[in-house]
Amino acid sequence: MHDEAPTTLPPLAAGRHWLAGEVDHQLRDRCAVAGGPIVLGVSGGADSMALLLALAALRHRHRDAGDRLEPVAVHVHHHLRDREADEDAIFVERLGEQLDIPTRIEDIRPTPAAGGLAHAAREARYATLARVAGELRARAVAVAHHADDQLETMIMMLARGAGPRGLAGMAWRRPLAAGVTLVRPLLWATRADCEAYCEACGVSWRNDSSNDRSQRGRLRESVTGPLASMWPSAATRAAVASEALEAAAWAMERVLEQTFGPASRRVWPRDALLDLPPGLVGAGLRRAATDADPAVTRTLGHRQVNAVVTAIRAQDQVPRCFHWPRNMHVEVDTRAVELHTA
Structure with missing residues (x-):
């Protein structure tokens, strides 16, 4: 892991790369975000770094005054990993300054509750992002879930016996709080796409050592990793299947309305x-x-x-x-x- 700074703000490669166009398109299409303030959840990982780079580049593209994106990066410090977590916060704050993106470090200290500590941390993190969005009058919070995350989610929902709606995995957009929508503009990009984008821009990222011990980390090692070795495009195809399942869930709900x-x-x-x-x-x-x-x-x-x-x-x-x-x-x-x- 290395911490080189980009040489231009943002790097020229950030705006020229196809992933910036993908984020721009999906923000307006699937996520229905036209412009204005938008809060970015930035952990420091390759996926959130890619999202931050894309929004930094898109901010400089010519847009009408009412259609201009105004990103604000928010790093939620959970205080669960001591020095490593402190370094993550410093890293995100530093890159935000280099990209001239307003950046906030929000401190939370989640405690175990029903569902475990990871669940409590996630709930507190989203509540914090929603609060910041309300303070900034931002109508959207963007997070960097990607196609590999979607594949993991769909497998987990399959194991839990979910119906079509659950099997569809994560939605492009969902309500987060009153007047605030959570959006995921990277759902058709893979983890490898995000890493390649960061590398093309000369920007590094942080690795959370606790991820390997998490439920998703174990799933990645035992299931999706071997799956990708047999079907390299499994994640992108799962993203397509997710849309088909979402359509099936929509149709099923209407049949239920008619019959029940x-x-x-x-x-x-x-x-x-x-x-x-x-x-x-x-x-x-x-x-x-x-x-x-x-x-x-x-x-x-x-x-x-x-x-x-x-x-x-x-x-x-x-x-x-x-x-x-x-x-x-x-x-x-x-x-x-x-x-x-x-």
Whole structure:
């Protein structure tokens, strides 16, 4: 790891490289960011360095006054890795100064909570980015998740038994806080693309040693690394598959609306569900339960939902009652299926 400074501010290569054009296009297209203040989450890794370089270059491109990007780099210091984390903060602040990008170092000290320390750190980090965006009246926070991150996310969601929406992985944009949207303009670029861009600009990056011990780090070593050796374009193809799954989720939600009605509905004619695919019936029941109590998603298992689906499709049509978590139960009789909540 080395810390050379760029020779021009920003380096000429930053604006000429294809990745700058990719970020520009995706910010306006998939992310719907036209211009104005935009907060960048910058950890110091190659991906966030690439995003910072691209935004520094795009800021200098000719744009109408109302369409000019005004990036502000924000490094969230979690105080979890002692000296290494201190050096990350210094590195990001220094490069921000060299690129003439306003840079803020925000200190947080997350403590373990439900979901573990990593989850608490992530929640605190996003809350900090949202707060800074509010202070700056920025309507978007950009982070540097890329295609390799997307592949890892999709594999993790597959292992958790997610439906189409979850299998689609991370969205290009999602609400982060009131009036603030989280955007990911690098989802079609790979980790290697980000590193090559930094190298082309003569800019180095930091490596977080704790990543190797994280869940994603272990997944990278044991799964996605070997996968890439067999299918080198796996990450970029996963990014394309993500869009197809997002479209499938969109279509499925509309079919559910047509067949099950609004999510707040709790009773349905049994005959109307008999000819539907079992997966669709299960999704409709889970949708209603989640609407009644979002916390049920953590404990409502596939076997519990599938037992109700099987009863609905049974030829004997014997009335049955199934108890679900969170004091819910589902009654299936000859005419109707009804979800009862506490």
